[in-house]
Amino acid sequence: MASENGNLVELRDVHKIYRRDRIEIPVLQGVNLNVKQGEFLALMGPSGSGKSTLLNLIAGIDLPTKGEVRVAGESLGTLASERLSRWRARHVGFIFQLYNLIPVLTAAQNVELPLLLTRLSGKERRDRVKLALELVSLADRDNHYPRMLSGGEEQRVAIARAIVADPTLLVADEPTGDLDAKNATEILTLLKRLNEELKKTIIMVTHDPHAAERAHVTVHLDKGVLAP
Amino acid sequence: MGIPISYNIRNLYARRVSTTLTALGIALVAWVFIFTLALAGGFQAALRSTGSRDNVIVTRSGSTAELTSIIARETASVIAGQPEIARAPDGTPLVTSELVVLWNLERKNGTPTNVVVRGVTSKSIPLRPNVHLAEGRMFRPGLDEIVVGKLASARFAHCSVGDRLKLAGRQWTIVGMIDAGGTAFDSEIWGDVELFMPMFDRPVYQSVTFRLDDRSHFGAIQKRLEADPRMSVQVKREDEFYAAQSEALSALLRGLGIFVTLIMALGAVFGALNTMYAAVGSRTKEIGTLLALGFSRRSVLASFLLESILLASFGGILGCLLALPVSGFTTSTMNFASFSEIAFRFRVTPSMLLSGIAFAAIMGAVGGFFPARKAARRAIIEALREA
Amino acid sequence: MKFVRLVLANLMRAKRRTFLTVFSIAIALFLFCTLRTVITSFEASLRASNASRLIVRHASSLVFPLPLSYKERIAQVAGVAGVSYGNWFGGYYQNPKNQFAQFAVDISTFFDLFPEVLLQPAEKDAFRSERTACIVGRGLAKKYGWKIGDQIPIIGTIFPGEWRLTVRGIYAGETRDTDENTIFFHWDYLNESLPDVRKNQVGIYWVKIASADMAAAASRSVDALFENSSQPTKTETEKAFQAGFISMIGNVQLLLSILGSAIVFAIMLVTINTMMMAARERTTEIAILKTIGFTDRLVLLLVGGEALLLSLLGGALGCGLAAIVFHESDFTAGGFFPNFRVLPETIGLGLVLAAVMGVLSGLVPAVQAGRLKIANALRKVV
Numbered sequence: 001m002a003s004e005n006g007n008l009v010e011l012r013d014v015h016k017i018y019r020r021d022r023i024e025i026p027v028l029q030g031v032n033l034n035v036k037q038g039e040f041l042a043l044m045g046p047s048g049s050g051k052s053t054l055l056n057l058i059a060g061i062d063l064p065t066k067g068e069v070r071v072a073g074e075s076l077g078t079l080a081s082e083r084l085s086r087w088r089a090r091h092v093g094f095i096f097q098l099y100n101l102i103p104v105l106t107a108a109q110n111v112e113l114p115l116l117l118t119r120l121s122g123k124e125r126r127d128r129v130k131l132a133l134e135l136v137s138l139a140d141r142d143n144h145y146p147r148m149l150s151g152g153e154e155q156r157v158a159i160a161r162a163i164v165a166d167p168t169l170l171v172a173d174e175p176t177g178d179l180d181a182k183n184a185t186e187i188l189t190l191l192k193r194l195n196e197e198l199k200k201t202i203i204m205v206t207h208d209p210h211a212a213e214r215a216h217v218t219v220h221l222d223k224g225v226l227a228p
Numbered sequence: 229m230g231i232p233i234s235y236n237i238r239n240l241y242a243r244r245v246s247t248t249l250t251a252l253g254i255a256l257v258a259w260v261f262i263f264t265l266a267l268a269g270g271f272q273a274a275l276r277s278t279g280s281r282d283n284v285i286v287t288r289s290g291s292t293a294e295l296t297s298i299i300a301r302e303t304a305s306v307i308a309g310q311p312e313i314a315r316a317p318d319g320t321p322l323v324t325s326e327l328v329v330l331w332n333l334e335r336k337n338g339t340p341t342n343v344v345v346r347g348v349t350s351k352s353i354p355l356r357p358n359v360h361l362a363e364g365r366m367f368r369p370g371l372d373e374i375v376v377g378k379l380a381s382a383r384f385a386h387c388s389v390g391d392r393l394k395l396a397g398r399q400w401t402i403v404g405m406i407d408a409g410g411t412a413f414d415s416e417i418w419g420d421v422e423l424f425m426p427m428f429d430r431p432v433y434q435s436v437t438f439r440l441d442d443r444s445h446f447g448a449i450q451k452r453l454e455a456d457p458r459m460s461v462q463v464k465r466e467d468e469f470y471a472a473q474s475e476a477l478s479a480l481l482r483g484l485g486i487f488v489t490l491i492m493a494l495g496a497v498f499g500a501l502n503t504m505y506a507a508v509g510s511r512t513k514e515i516g517t518l519l520a521l522g523f524s525r526r527s528v529l530a531s532f533l534l535e536s537i538l539l540a541s542f543g544g545i546l547g548c549l550l551a552l553p554v555s556g557f558t559t560s561t562m563n564f565a566s567f568s569e570i571a572f573r574f575r576v577t578p579s580m581l582l583s584g585i586a587f588a589a590i591m592g593a594v595g596g597f598f599p600a601r602k603a604a605r606r607a608i609i610e611a612l613r614e615a
Numbered sequence: 616m617k618f619v620r621l622v623l624a625n626l627m628r629a630k631r632r633t634f635l636t637v638f639s640i641a642i643a644l645f646l647f648c649t650l651r652t653v654i655t656s657f658e659a660s661l662r663a664s665n666a667s668r669l670i671v672r673h674a675s676s677l678v679f680p681l682p683l684s685y686k687e688r689i690a691q692v693a694g695v696a697g698v699s700y701g702n703w704f705g706g707y708y709q710n711p712k713n714q715f716a717q718f719a720v721d722i723s724t725f726f727d728l729f730p731e732v733l734l735q736p737a738e739k740d741a742f743r744s745e746r747t748a749c750i751v752g753r754g755l756a757k758k759y760g761w762k763i764g765d766q767i768p769i770i771g772t773i774f775p776g777e778w779r780l781t782v783r784g785i786y787a788g789e790t791r792d793t794d795e796n797t798i799f800f801h802w803d804y805l806n807e808s809l810p811d812v813r814k815n816q817v818g819i820y821w822v823k824i825a826s827a828d829m830a831a832a833a834s835r836s837v838d839a840l841f842e843n844s845s846q847p848t849k850t851e852t853e854k855a856f857q858a859g860f861i862s863m864i865g866n867v868q869l870l871l872s873i874l875g876s877a878i879v880f881a882i883m884l885v886t887i888n889t890m891m892m893a894a895r896e897r898t899t900e901i902a903i904l905k906t907i908g909f910t911d912r913l914v915l916l917l918v919g920g921e922a923l924l925l926s927l928l929g930g931a932l933g934c935g936l937a938a939i940v941f942h943e944s945d946f947t948a949g950g951f952f953p954n955f956r957v958l959p960e961t962i963g964l965g966l967v968l969a970a971v972m973g974v975l976s977g978l979v980p981a982v983q984a985g986r987l988k989i990a991n992a993l994r995k996v997v
Contacts, residue, residue: 053990056989056993059906061906061989062989081910082911082912085909086908086910087908088906088908090908092908094906094907096903096993100899100900104624104627105621105624109620109624113904113907114907114908116617116618116621117908117909161907
């Protein structure tokens with residue numbers, strides 16, 4: 001999984017340019033980054049600095065205009081769309097700012113979604129979902145719909161969904177951005193636990209310094225470049 | 229104060245694709261509506277207007293069609309001598325005794341069909357105000373010449389002016405074409421009755437038709453003839469006689485048409501409902517703004533309702549435009565009373581078109597009412613918040 | 616299979632919209648089945664026609680009869696295994712509106728030529744032995760409440776006067792398509808009541824051939840016998856004869872097909888519109904699924920599958936409703952369709968049509984979902 005020097009994620013001279021009509025907007029301008037396996041990294045920067053874009057590239061949601069993104073031994077740019085999807089299913093758990101649970105599914109059904117892409121049997125899937133929900137302390141709310149859950153609970157379900165398939169890497173984009181202080185602390189504690197007890201590698205984008213404190217490493221992104 | 233119509237029109241245009249699809253759906257329903265009306269109407273018009281109110285047709289008692297009727301020569305003479313019969317300009321009575329048989333002919337595409345062949349007299353055309361010679365000339369009595377109806381000419385093989393047709397073992401030359409205004413006679417072939425009788429080996433007539441000198445005299449002559457012990461006949465007004473033949477089939481066609489259209493309209497209303505609910509849903513913020521600005525709930529309701537009706541009416545007009553080409557199309561079906569093929573024209577009348585548009589508008593009103601009401605009911609704050 | 620729950624859950628997202636769409640598709644297919652049944656009912660007589668039976672009639676017109684003397688000569692033609700004859704009576708019961716088929720038939724040969732007319736042996740004997748007896752079909756007996764022993768008056772139009780016939784049997788048809796709405800009575804009874812000049816004239820000959828593949832040859836031979844006489848014949852299979860009638864109604868079938876197509880097309884437009892509207896609401900969700908790792912193809916199938924499921928549900932509802940409503944019902948549209956029932960093929964065709972509608976209506980949203988770029992969709996929210 002990791003390369004010889006223990007890096008799970010390696011970015012080499014990564015550029016990303018968005019094209020809107022005829023205008024080119026450079027978002028990332030030569031980013032180099034290494035993330036070790038088991039690390040908890042916080043990615044900070046002002047609004048518009050390209051943090052989310054960088055996260056998307058690492059998660060294989062987007063492809064760089066130039067440069068190489070290596071995650072879990074694969075150079076993401078070389079993968080065809082379908083293989084990339086499958087890779088992502090296996091290796092990445094994504095946590096969004098706005099929980100993005102599917103409203104017509106219960107908590108358990110939401111958590112089950114990534115498992116639908118595996119070959120596990122119905123029973124196996126149910127067992128894993130139960131485990132994941134227990135991990136986030138919501139086992140008793142498994143058949144509730146998102147609208148019946150509080151903001152903090154929704155985010156915990158989202159986290160359960162992100163880890164249920166045992167991904168190599170957890171990626172979180174402003175996970176506490178929409179929560180109050182108490183809930184935010186809960187979520188961050190949970191993430192810390194996942195990193196320390198389950199050894200999950202976590203890359204988190206945040207603009208909250210308190211959140212960044214919980215991480216091992218913090219890097220700053222400004223105008224598309226990592227601060228030295 | 230009401231919300232201006234331009235608001236609705238702009239919104240319909242902004243959701244062009246959705247508007248077009250829904251309008252097309254409603255257009256098709258309107259089209260089906262007009263189509264079936266035109267079909268049933270055309271068929272019934274063909275048969276109903278075949279007969280005239282001033283004429284009387286005498287057939288054998290119990291016959292539903294001329295084909296099954298038999299009127300002997302002597303009987304025909306007695307009938308022709310009745311005093312209530314109108315006179316032609318030359319003083320002779322306006323009465324004709326005719327022979328009717330079914331004949332096997334080929335359509336232009338080669339398939340066989342049954343056609344009405346009628347033995348007529350010199351009074352046959354004068355008696356029928358909607359029949360006149362359209363091409364060529366009338367046949368000369370005593371010669372093997374015949375004329376054909378214009379729809380017969382269009383549908384059957386070897387039936388044009390100048391062709392020769394084989395009937396009863398003899399070749400007949402078609403010397404003319406009659407135009408019967410889209411009625412049953414347009415599908416027939418006419419020849420000299422005195423020649424036909426021996427040729428078809430039928431020394432009897434099928435019917436006697438005459439013009440009444442006064443419509444009110446019908447009752448008297450009907451009573452007298454039907455009571456006459458020398459003959460066993462039934463006396464009917466010519467238009468009612470032919471109309472009765474079409475009753476069953478046109479009732480079926482019309483019933484089918486209404487059934488289909490009503491149910492289809494239900495489907496279209498569901499479609500309109502879906503569209504309008506979606507429209508209301510996507511314009512929640514606008515509605516909140518309108519309400520906050522001071523427009524009353526009633527005007528919001530009216531506005532959405534109007535939008536739905538506009539959309540549907542647009543579809544209705546489209547449907548009418550699509551239906552216009554249908555008018556004049558010739559088709560044919562079986563006259564079950566005489567087992568013959570009768571051709572008729574689709575008739576699209578202005579009232580049918582107006583009905584189509586009205587029908588569409590009603591669909592729009594029904595389909596728009598509930599969404600409009602929902603739009604009007606939304607609380608302002610709730611609407612503004614949901615963005 | 617495990618994805619079905621996801622698809623279903625999505626359909627339940629907007630219940631009202633789902634129900635409206637399913638119902639409008641159900642309506643379209645109900646209408647389609649009904650119209651198609653009108654067409655298949657017209658063709659019922661074709662399905663019931665006996666492949667080993669020929670019809671011989673006057674070549675020029677249905678109205679002209681053939682001499683009784685033709686019977687012997689027809690019987691001698693190669694391939695002919697039996698000959699019977701009859702006259703279309705064309706009368707009505709009580710009221711000119713009550714019209715149905717009546718045939719005066721030759722008793723001695725009738726049952727040999729018409730094995731599909733099923734009667735109890737006792738009824739058969741009673742019918743045979745009484746000159747003024749008649750047998751009526753089950754459908755007619757049910758409609759007018761006739762029982763064995765009833766004397767029914769038929770008013771003749773071709774053969775005028777009131778004819779009193781006694782019901783001595785009620786027959787059933789061998790198959791579901793066999794006509795059960797005819798009255799058969801003695802040809803001899805009709806013949807002896809006619810004036811001399813109209814005696815011994817047959818309206819139609821029925822010919823039984825040894826095997827169905829001899830039909831064409833036998834027909835030609837029969838016609839050849841009489842082609843130069845003053846009463847030439849036209850011989851064809853029963854199926855061809857029925858088809859000739861149907862072709863006269865023929866155009867109406869085409870029109871009904873046009874109607875059916877217009878209906879289906881209209882509803883499909885409505886469904887496409889609905890699917891597209893629904894799809895627009897789901898862009899973020901599609902993006903989420905793709906983030907989790909759902910491939911483009913899987914997402915396309917899920918969205919397309921939703922449309923297909925909706926349409927199949929509507930189709931099953933509509934076709935099922937048609938089958939139930941017209942099953943064994945008394946609906947005959949005023950006597951036009953004695954046997955108005957929805958055939959299994961019609962239902963099958965309806966379901967296929969629903970499936971096609973589903974695929975077509977879901978095509979655009981499905982392709983769009985497949986093509987959705989996660990980053991573009993998410994940028995709106997995140």
